[in-house]
Amino acid sequence: MDKNMKAHVKITLKKGVLDPQGKAIHQALGSLGFDGIDQVRQGKYIEIDLAETDESKARAAIEKMCEKLLANMVIENYAIELEQT
Amino acid sequence: MDKNMKAHVKITLKKGVLDPQGKAIHQALGSLGFDGIDQVRQGKYIEIDLAETDESKARAAIEKMCEKLLANMVIENYAIELEQT
Numbered sequence: 001m002d003k004n005m006k007a008h009v010k011i012t013l014k015k016g017v018l019d020p021q022g023k024a025i026h027q028a029l030g031s032l033g034f035d036g037i038d039q040v041r042q043g044k045y046i047e048i049d050l051a052e053t054d055e056s057k058a059r060a061a062i063e064k065m066c067e068k069l070l071a072n073m074v075i076e077n078y079a080i081e082l083e084q085t
Numbered sequence: 086m087d088k089n090m091k092a093h094v095k096i097t098l099k100k101g102v103l104d105p106q107g108k109a110i111h112q113a114l115g116s117l118g119f120d121g122i123d124q125v126r127q128g129k130y131i132e133i134d135l136a137e138t139d140e141s142k143a144r145a146a147i148e149k150m151c152e153k154l155l156a157n158m159v160i161e162n163y164a165i166e167l168e169q170t
Contacts, residue, residue: 038134045095045130049123
């Protein structure tokens with residue numbers, strides 16, 4: 001089989017952590033006339049193409065990557081979605 | 086009804102657009118010993134809480150926000166997911 005995995009990783013700030021970038025977007029949207037926005041939070045989105053066919057191995061590898069490099073576990077959470085490509 | 090919408094917006098670079106940040110992550114993962122990675126692409130992830138109950142109106146509003154402010158349509162794509170909160 002010649003299948004690979006694509007991982008979609010969302011990294012978001014934990015609840016209660018200040019998000020000045022999100023606030024700036026909120027204000028900019030307000031000044032453009034967009035009303036009715038309660039809150040904006042900005043995070044990161046990372047796509048990783050992996051040469052790995054086993055879903056649980058791929059997930060374990062991506063979790064390690066998140067914890068070692070991609071996310072700051074003190075203030076951020078991560079969510080992983082895997083897709084066969 | 087007292088329901089609101091939460092929009093999850095992913096903003097990604099279009100195919101073919103250079104992604105130096107993704108390359109840097111790829112190299113950093115390599116130097117941490119993670120093998121078998123073909124490509125890393127970094128994008129943005131934005132959550133917007135909207136005081137809007139109608140899904141199609143919410144989607145139209147978020148699309149306008151993406152095109153006017155959140156995404157650079159020359160080099161970026163956006164994808165919107167809506168969720169009742």
